[in-house]
Amino acid sequence: MKLYGHPLSGNAHRALTLLSILGVDHESIVVNLPAGEHKQPDFLAMNPLGQVPVLVDGDVTLRDSTAILIYLARKFDTANYWLPTDAKGNAQVQEWLSTAVNEIMQGPFVVRAIKMFGAPADLDAAKAKSDALFTDLFEPHLTGRDWLVGDHATLADLACYSYIARITDGDYALDAYPAINAWLARVEAIDGFAPMVVGADFFASLKSE
Ligand SMILES: N[C@@H](CCC(=O)N[C@@H](CS)C(=O)NCC(=O)O)C(=O)O
Incomplete structure (x- = not known):
């Protein structure tokens, strides 16, 4: 399973943090948004809107953060804890x-x-x-x-x-x-929660590279 996102994207963060909480094995791929990678043909083939996040799981490709949350919950959360069924x-x-x-x-x-x-x-x-x-x-x-x-x-x-x-x-x-x-x-404090990077810290980390 691959999640295409970016550290500053809150939409991607939702999906990433649920993957982490549920302990789902995945590859997290950073899309170079400043370079416009999300508007290139390869990416647009996955999401014609040219936005992150995108989840690819075998033959399933999903292009919306809340759809990705629902997919992950239905597929991996067999107790229906994160998305009630009633x-x-x-x-x-x-x-x-x-x-x-x-x-x-x-x-x-x-x-x-x-x-x-x-x-x-x-x-x-x-x-x-x-x-x-x-x-x-x-x-x-x-x-x-x-x-x-x-x-x-x-x-x-x-x-x-x-x-x-x-x-x-x-x-x-x-x-x-x-x-x-x-x-x-x-x-x-949720077990497995993946923090979302603070903007200033992200830009500082770029300067120190
Ligand atoms: N409804 C979408 C919105 C996704 C979205 O707006 N993503 C932003 C990053 S946070 C993006 O990729 N923007 C680039 C663009 O629209 O060109 C979702 O929930 O996933």
């Missing part, structure tokens, strides 16, 4: 997977991308979307609850973690959100 639990996890690829991408992802990659977007608008997402949804939901769905960690937590944790790369402090901070720490 109607309510399954749908509740899906709610947060959708939040991860919609609202989290429009807010926290963009705040970080502007600062780290100079993405051409409106910083005030992205910060306002992040403020609303944290104030109206995550902080109240996580107040008095340990996990996004049910009484243990699920794919919902792994999917939502990456860009909320790393919004600090975009000089956005999470100090005002104690329940979110406590939840991030709980996710990081």
Whole structure:
């Protein structure tokens, strides 16, 4: 099994951390995004959208982080711990997977991308979307609850973690959100969790090479 990603990609991080948690033997391949490797024919043949992550498992090729989470959970998590099979639990996890690829991408992802990659977007608008997402949804939901769905960690937590944790790369402090901070720490303490690199540390490591 091969996972094509990049250390700064939160979308790839979700998939990588689940591979690590489930102890799935895999090869992690870094796609050279700054060099545009993801827009070359070989990569576009796997994902016509030219985005990471991509998972290749034999004759299965998947191009979306949340689809990859579902595939890995269904294939390797035989206890259905990470993705419940009952109607309510399954749908509740899906709610947060959708939040991860919609609202989290429009807010926290963009705040970080502007600062780290100079993405051409409106910083005030992205910060306002992040403020609303944290104030109206995550902080109240996580107040008095340990996990996004049910009484243990699920794919919902792994999917939502990456860009909320790393919004600090975009000089956005999470100090005002104690329940979110406590939840991030709980996710990081999951057995097998693979940390997501801090942006400044990644760029410093490039300079020291
Ligand atoms: N919905 C996709 C989004 C993937 C995505 O946006 N990946 C970014 C890296 S975090 C990317 O490859 N961007 C390059 C591009 O769009 O050109 C997923 O969840 O996997």
